[in-house]
Amino acid sequence: MLDTNRATQLALSRRHRRLRRSETLRRMVRETRLAASDFVYPLFVTHGRDVRAPIAAMPGQSRLSIDQLPDEAHELRALGIPALILFGLPARKDARASEAYAADGIVQQAVRVLKDADPDLVVLTDVCLCEYTDHGHCGVLGAGGVVENDASVELIAATALSQAEAGADVVAPSDMMDGRVGAIRGTLDGAGLPDVAILAYAAKFASAFYGPFREAADSTPAFGDRRSYQMDPPNGREALSEIAQDLAEGADMVMVKPALPYLDLIRQARDRMDCPIAAYNVSGEYAMVKAAAANGWLEENRVVPEVLTAIKRAGADLILTYHAKEMARWLQRATD
Helix, strand or coil, rough: CHHHHHHHHHHHHHHHHHCCCCCHHHHCCCCCCHHHHEEEEEEEECCCCCCCCEEECCCCCCEHHHHHHHHHHHHHHHHHEEEEEEEEECCCCCCCCCCCCCCCHHHHCCCCCCHCHHHHEEEEEEECCCCEEEECCCECHHHHHHCCCCHHHHHHHHHHHHHHHHCCCCCCCCCCCCCCCCCCCCHHCCCCCCCCCEEEEEEECCCHHHHHHHHHHHCCCCCCCCCCEECCCCCCCHHHHHHHHHHHHHCCCCECCCHHHHHHHHHHHHHHHHCCCCECCCCHHHHHHHHHHHCCCCCHHHHHHHHHEEEHHHCCEEEEEEEHHHHHHHHHHHHH
16 A cells, blocks of 8 residues: 555656647646747848848848848738847948947947837847957957957947937847946936836856857957957856846846746846846857758657747746747637
8 A cells, every 4th residue: 555655646646647638738838838938039130221231040030131120010010929139230340340330330320220110019129249340259459369358348238329329229238348337327317318228138158059140140250259358167156156247237127148047047137136037049059050950860840849949937037039920920820
């Protein structure tokens, strides 16, 4: 005869089994649910007209000219995706990233077009210098090719202000310079833009998963790497400290990047921080799934929901993902 504890465990296991018997039952008792409203879709914008240039390392993604953006905005809204984040490819690069903070820079132009096309679409802008510098680093360089933090923060704040003046709803500093969130908040408030939100890339790791993005954004450093200012992957306590610091400086939301290797930190941030948590399902994570699916090694329409559900279950409120459109379509079909 079973002892009481064993009988209780067996009854619980049988209850779980009964509730897995059909897709309808599984859907009814599902603990974590994905929705298109969870997603932020990244877009790469470039100069020119009628440009829709495929990105080889990111199948299904393209660099788009600004005239293509209204159609993108309408498609996202039709799919129920409420937001996108812009990355710009400038016409020219220089040592001080001039186009990053120019009033007619590529991202500033893109913001205006998108807000004209759909004022309710939430437009986020990546705030960094790496796409705009001729050396590919996230700040300006001093003697010996070392990134100068304070000089860089000044230009990063100018970039955020320029994007906000163009109409961005949320500015998202990704540079990992010290003090940049406080500088941006002070600059925006001082310019009469206190309602523009800040999503800080607070725990951005020096990851090997960024390779396809650097091809897409043409932002590979000309020398060295970014490990002196991006976070060291083994350091979890440091990540939580960086998140807390960005919130103290005025961030409204914080991000963990990449998502999949750092699910533990998303969970810890969710448990400790009373603010929206974003996670970036980055280019390398996307490209791995696409490559495996193209080779017939896995079923993409099953793997992508599993990946994104794991990120949300870990505690992410927002997921920046290149899978946003296809996932939204699958979700729509599931409810038809």
